[in-house]
Amino acid sequence: MPDSLTAPHVLEYPYTRSTGEVIGRFFTGLKERRILGARTTEGHVLVPPQEYDPETGAELSDLIEVGETGVVTTWTWIAEPRPKHLLQKPFAFALVKLDGADTAMLHMVDTGDPSVMHTGMRVRVRWASDLIGDITDIACFEPEVA
Amino acid sequence: MRDVAVVGFAQTAYARSELELNETEMLMPVIHQALERGGIPQKEIGFTVSGSCDYLAGQPFAFVMALDAVGAWPPIRESHVEMDGAWALYEAWVRLQCGDIDSALVYAFGKSSLGDIRDVLTLQLDPYYTQPLWPDSVSMAALQARATLDAGKATEREMAEIAARSRRDARANAAAQVTGDFNADALLAERYISSPLRKHDCPPISDGAAAIVLAAGDLAQRVSKRPAWITGIDHRVEAHGLGMRDLTASASTRIAGERAGVGEGKVDVAELHAPFTHQEIILREALGLDDDVRVNPSGGALAANAVMVAGLTRIGEAAQRIIDGDANRVVAHATSGPCLQQNLVCVMEGRS
Structure with a gap:
C-alpha cells in the first residue's frame, strides 16, 4: 500500500486581546515588580487575580499587593523540556502560593536539580530582564535560599 | 421528567493515527451501526447533536463538514457542542424533555493525531496567566x-495497578487501542515522563468516533428489548485555575453524582473517564463507589482516548452492559478541561 499523502497545515490566531481592568492592573504591576491579588468579600486573596469570585460570582476590583516569595504546593519535574517550553533545560512546573495569597499560581521553578524540589519548599520570583507587562515578566521561581 | 433511554451505541476501533480516513469517513459506519442497533431509521430521528473540537482539526467550524455523515438535506434539527460528546448527549436529553420528538442521534469524533495533542490542548487554556507558560496536558495532570x-490519597503502586488492570480488561474490548498483560512492578521500574507520572499513567493518543441513539418513552420500549434508561444526569464545572481548587478531590463530580442519584442504589458497573491513573482514585471517592463496583471493564480512557469521544464512549460502554443484560444499574462519567475541571455523571438502569 502506498504511503498516505499528507500536507502541512499551520493554524494561527493573530489576535490582540484586551486584558481588562483586573488582568491589566496585574500586568501593569508586574512591570513595576509588584504582584497583585484580588481580595474577595470573604477576605480571601486570589493570585493571580480573577475578575469574578469563583465561589460566589461576585465582581472583584479590590487589588492588593502580595509577596514575591511563597511556597510550592505541588510540582512536576520536566527532565526533557518540550520544544514550546520556555526553559530549555530540566525544570519544574509548580503551583506556588505567594505569601499573602490564598490561592496558588502555576509557574516554573528553576532548581537545576530534581532532588532539591519538594512540596512545601520556599521559592522567590526571578524577574525577567525586560518587563513588558506579561505573565512571563516572572521568568520563573527559584529557591528562596540558594 | 420524561423517560429517556440509550437504545443503540457504536464506536470505531481506536487507532494512534487514522490517516486514511477523514472525519466524515470515520463517522459514517459508526452512525449507521448505532442507528441500526437502535432500530430507528435516520430519517425518523428527531434531533441530531454532535460533540467535537475545532482545535483538533485546525479548522474553524470543522464540525459542519462532519454533517455529511448524517446528511442535512432536507433540513434536520441539529446542534453541536464544542465539548466531549457526553455533553452533546446531555443536550439531546434536555431536548427530548420538550416532548415533541421521541428520538435523538448523538455523535462525537476526534482525530487527536493531526497536531501535537499536548500542545493543542494547551492552546485552550486561559490566554493570560496559563497558556503563555506552555504547560502541556501531561504536566498539568502530573x-x-x-x-x-502528597495528600496520602494514592500511591504510585496503586496508580500502576490501575494501568495494569485497565489494559488487561481492555483485551476483551475489540475497540481498545492499548491492551495487554502488564506487571505493576515492571511498570514502576520505568522512568518518569513528568514526575510522578510514567507513560503507563497517561492515556494513549487516539483517533476515533462514537455514536449513541436515544429514544423516549414508548418508542424506546418498541425498538429495544432492554433500553438503558437514564435515571439521572447532571454536570458541574469548577474554576479554571489549577491553584484555585483542591486538585485532590473533585467537587464537581461529587455534586453531579449526588444530583444524578448515584448513591440511591447498588452500582454494578462504573465507566469513569479518567485519562490519568490517579484520576480514577479521585473519581471513585467523589462518586462514593464501593470497592465491589466494577470500574472500567472496557479499559477506559487508558485503553483508548480519542479526545471529545472518550466521555460519550463511557456512556455507551456503560449502557451496553444494560442492553446486553450484564448489569442492572450503571454509572457513566465524562470529564473535560485540565485536571477534571468539568464533570458529567449519568446513571442508567435496566427495567426488564
Missing part, C-alpha cells in the same frame, strides 16, 4: 497526581 500522592 501536578494533580503529585498533590494526590
Whole structure:
C-alpha cells in the first residue's frame, strides 16, 4: 500500500486581546515588580487575580499587593523540556502560593536539580530582564535560599 | 421528567493515527451501526447533536463538514457542542424533555493525531496567566497526581495497578487501542515522563468516533428489548485555575453524582473517564463507589482516548452492559478541561 499523502497545515490566531481592568492592573504591576491579588468579600486573596469570585460570582476590583516569595504546593519535574517550553533545560512546573495569597499560581521553578524540589519548599520570583507587562515578566521561581 | 433511554451505541476501533480516513469517513459506519442497533431509521430521528473540537482539526467550524455523515438535506434539527460528546448527549436529553420528538442521534469524533495533542490542548487554556507558560496536558495532570500522592490519597503502586488492570480488561474490548498483560512492578521500574507520572499513567493518543441513539418513552420500549434508561444526569464545572481548587478531590463530580442519584442504589458497573491513573482514585471517592463496583471493564480512557469521544464512549460502554443484560444499574462519567475541571455523571438502569 502506498504511503498516505499528507500536507502541512499551520493554524494561527493573530489576535490582540484586551486584558481588562483586573488582568491589566496585574500586568501593569508586574512591570513595576509588584504582584497583585484580588481580595474577595470573604477576605480571601486570589493570585493571580480573577475578575469574578469563583465561589460566589461576585465582581472583584479590590487589588492588593502580595509577596514575591511563597511556597510550592505541588510540582512536576520536566527532565526533557518540550520544544514550546520556555526553559530549555530540566525544570519544574509548580503551583506556588505567594505569601499573602490564598490561592496558588502555576509557574516554573528553576532548581537545576530534581532532588532539591519538594512540596512545601520556599521559592522567590526571578524577574525577567525586560518587563513588558506579561505573565512571563516572572521568568520563573527559584529557591528562596540558594 | 420524561423517560429517556440509550437504545443503540457504536464506536470505531481506536487507532494512534487514522490517516486514511477523514472525519466524515470515520463517522459514517459508526452512525449507521448505532442507528441500526437502535432500530430507528435516520430519517425518523428527531434531533441530531454532535460533540467535537475545532482545535483538533485546525479548522474553524470543522464540525459542519462532519454533517455529511448524517446528511442535512432536507433540513434536520441539529446542534453541536464544542465539548466531549457526553455533553452533546446531555443536550439531546434536555431536548427530548420538550416532548415533541421521541428520538435523538448523538455523535462525537476526534482525530487527536493531526497536531501535537499536548500542545493543542494547551492552546485552550486561559490566554493570560496559563497558556503563555506552555504547560502541556501531561504536566498539568502530573501536578494533580503529585498533590494526590502528597495528600496520602494514592500511591504510585496503586496508580500502576490501575494501568495494569485497565489494559488487561481492555483485551476483551475489540475497540481498545492499548491492551495487554502488564506487571505493576515492571511498570514502576520505568522512568518518569513528568514526575510522578510514567507513560503507563497517561492515556494513549487516539483517533476515533462514537455514536449513541436515544429514544423516549414508548418508542424506546418498541425498538429495544432492554433500553438503558437514564435515571439521572447532571454536570458541574469548577474554576479554571489549577491553584484555585483542591486538585485532590473533585467537587464537581461529587455534586453531579449526588444530583444524578448515584448513591440511591447498588452500582454494578462504573465507566469513569479518567485519562490519568490517579484520576480514577479521585473519581471513585467523589462518586462514593464501593470497592465491589466494577470500574472500567472496557479499559477506559487508558485503553483508548480519542479526545471529545472518550466521555460519550463511557456512556455507551456503560449502557451496553444494560442492553446486553450484564448489569442492572450503571454509572457513566465524562470529564473535560485540565485536571477534571468539568464533570458529567449519568446513571442508567435496566427495567426488564
